């Protein structure tokens with residue numbers, strides 16, 4: 001076995017149907033008496049219902065995707081004005097992202113109640129966007145202290161959002177399996193995360209109210225978040241960051257690019273690919289992922305989510321100028337081909 005470094009991250013997880021009922025006790029456990037509650041505008045009703053009996057100092061329900069600096073500053077100022085001593089986020093990666101940027105400058109503890117499969121609740125990664133550019137960083141301060149996973153809160157997550165968000169989580173696991181700084185413990189989590197999500201997502205599409213599959217998907221998302229928190233990401237995430245900068249939606253972009261990025265790296269990361277195949281239970285990791293996505297009825301072409309053919313060369317250039325460490329050398333011509341295949345949604349072969 002080769003030498004490795006493993007970083008365990010401290011977070012408390014409360015998991016299970018109905019677990020959100022423990023929210024007041026978990027807030028008290030953090031010693032918090034003045035909670036700032038965060039959500040998107042669309043989820044405000046549900047959030048009000050689950051946060052009864054909390055010592056709420058105020059509510060910020062204007063969360064939007066990609067944490068724009070202006071909105072982040074508004075939330076930070078509110079936390080200061082209210083003298084909040086804890087942020088409770090109820091929602092997906094976007095909502096957790098607001099809790100994290102408040103924690104980044106104030107050190108306030110974050111308690112996350114995730115309702116999608118982004119996995120952000122398990123990471124020390126924060127992000128903020130300004131002028132169409134997303135800046136990200138890692139800081140232990142932003143890691144939620146407590147995470148309450150309640151699959152009942154995800155029963156209304158639309159199937160298309162569930163599928164794309166779940167594939168985003170699978171992408172975290174895949175890249176952790178071939179990360180240059182990976183390790184056997186993270187690989188266990190990554191393989192199990194892919195297994196759980198690839199089993200749960202098709203069932204969720206067939207029956208979005210299937211509580212058992214919802215629970216399994218949340219468990220997979222937890223593992224996926226844990227995998228990217230301590231290992232580096234590679235070409236796939238680099239491409240998605242570049243495409244995100246062009247305005248493409250986060251989770252869908254990950255889902256579409258993943259089988260093509262896996263094809264790119266296939267021969268250079270055979271051990272990782274064998275684990276992906278074992279986890280999904282199908283041969284050829286890139287085709288296994290592509291076939292899984294075909295069952296989920298999500299967009300399979302970058303052209304379907306707003307990518308213009310004219311931007312492909314620019315994206316390939318940006319992605320190859322300052323590449324992340326990757327199992328296969330990152331070169332312009334094959335990366336452009338990868339993007340063209342993803343743009344047209346071709347079945348990788």
Ligand code: NAD
Pocket residue numbers: 040042043064065066067091092093094095097115116117118119120121123124125126127153154155156157158161165250251
């Ligand atoms: P999201 O948080 O933007 O949510 C998508 C939509 O679904 C929103 O309108 C939301 O209100 C709605 N929604 C959420 N939960 C719902 C539920 N249970 N039922 C019905 N509707 C619900 O999407 P996301 O994919 O979870 O997060 C994307 C963001 O998270 C991106 O900005 C991405 O960069 C970030 N992210 C960060 C990390 C990290 O480690 N920092 C990891 C993954 C994603």
